[in-house]
Amino acid sequence: MRRVISVLLIIMQLLFFINYFIHASIMQLNLYLWIFTALFGVLISIRLWRNAPHMYESEALYMAMRISLSAVSAASLIFIMVLIISRPYLL
Structure with a gap:
């Protein structure tokens, strides 16, 4: 279930980037x-970093999911801050 939520959050945030451009x-x-979505992604990535993978999950896949969700969430938050500073009328 954690992998599904993580993959969906990554896809949603990438779609927001594509939608903006x-x-x-x-x-x-x-x-x-x-x-x-970005804040929810940050919370989920924090939970992924704190928890260990289940017995049936691959450690490499779990690490890749952690890193990619953290990177996409951080990039989303940074890009949102840039948008708020450069275009405050979007709020």
Whole structure:
């Protein structure tokens, strides 16, 4: 279940990046959802770093999931802060 949630969070955050670069003019509503998704991704990645994988999970796959979710969530939060500073009218 943790892998499914992690993969979905990674895909959702990548889709927000793609959506911004394709449709930059309609980001007002999407920005709030993106903030929520990024914060939720940070919380889930913290939980992934604190917990060990189950017996049936691969350690390498679990480590890759931790690193990728942490990196995508951090990149999302940094990009959101840049958007808020450079385009405050999006709020």
